Amino acid sequence: DEHLVESGGGLIQPGRSLRLSCKGSGVSLGDHSLTWVRQSPGKGLEWVGLIRSRGYGGTTDYAASVQGRFTISRDDSQNMAYLQMTSLKIEDTGVYYCVRDDLLLGSGSYWHVDAHWGQGIPVTVSS
Amino acid sequence: DIQMTQSPSSLSASVGDRVSITCRASQGINTYLNWFQQKPGKAPTLLIYAASSLQDEVSSRFSGSGSGTDFTLTITSLQPEDSAIYYCQQSYRTPRTFGQGTKVEIK
Numbered sequence: 001d002e003h004l005v006e007s008g009g010g011l012i013q014p015g016r017s018l019r020l021s022c023k024g025s026g027v028s029l030g031d032h033s034l035t036w037v038r039q040s041p042g043k044g045l046e047w048v049g050l051i052r053s054r055g056y057g058g059t060t061d062y063a064a065s066v067q068g069r070f071t072i073s074r075d076d077s078q079n080m081a082y083l084q085m086t087s088l089k090i091e092d093t094g095v096y097y098c099v100r101d102d103l104l105l106g107s108g109s110y111w112h113v114d115a116h117w118g119q120g121i122p123v124t125v126s127s
Numbered sequence: 128d129i130q131m132t133q134s135p136s137s138l139s140a141s142v143g144d145r146v147s148i149t150c151r152a153s154q155g156i157n158t159y160l161n162w163f164q165q166k167p168g169k170a171p172t173l174l175i176y177a178a179s180s181l182q183d184e185v186s187s188r189f190s191g192s193g194s195g196t197d198f199t200l201t202i203t204s205l206q207p208e209d210s211a212i213y214y215c216q217q218s219y220r221t222p223r224t225f226g227q228g229t230k231v232e233i234k
Contacts, residue, residue: 044225044226044227045163045171045214045216045225045228047216047223047225050221061221061222062222063222097170097171104177104180104182106176107179107180111159111176111218114216115173117170117172119170
């Protein structure tokens with residue numbers, strides 16, 4: 001059975017740091033880009049950032065709302081990905097999902113798609 | 128950033144109805160458009176990718192169409208288990224932005 005399992009969430013004060021982890025269980029992360037998506041309470045989905053696979057240079061992109069505060073990294077030897085969050089704000093509160101990018105065949109071409117989602121981990125930023 | 132706008136924000140329909148949700152991109156995205164379904168307390172699941180390709184094990188009642196800036200998700204013969212929020216997402220470039228969601232309720 002394939003799972004992505006997030007951990008490390010919880011209650012944290014504004015201005016502090018927190019690191020989320022994402023572990024692949026029965027599913028390899030190494031050849032895939034990995035994305036973090038969050039969802040504020042009662043709100044929609046917000047793309048946070050991604051880290052590409054080593055084959056694509058292992059580069060990262062971030063949403064403007066977290067650029068400079070959040071850092072995504074990976075340890076393929078441990079089948080793990082991480083989201084380091086610093087200078088946390090109240091508006092960073094939400095459920096954070098780890099997502100594996102899969103290469104899917106469609107209409108005769110291959111497409112990179114955020115296909116495989118973890119169950120999510122809540123983060124609450126509050127004093 | 129590419130803005131994604133869905134309509135309607137919510138709809139209510141009866142079992143067996145055909146329903147459609149539209150998604151408009153602020154610029155052309157070819158067919159780099161995905162649809163997700165999210166049920167309460169659960170992670171989103173992929174329904175449609177590349178605008179019209181059905182993800183494995185997803186019911187054929189779901190279909191997608193469109194290219195460029197205008198896209199549609201159609202559910203034929205709505206079922207009680209289709210009650211959920213549906214999101215579109217562009218994967219043309221990062222940030223891979225989502226629409227604001229469409230809540231589908233069963234009358």
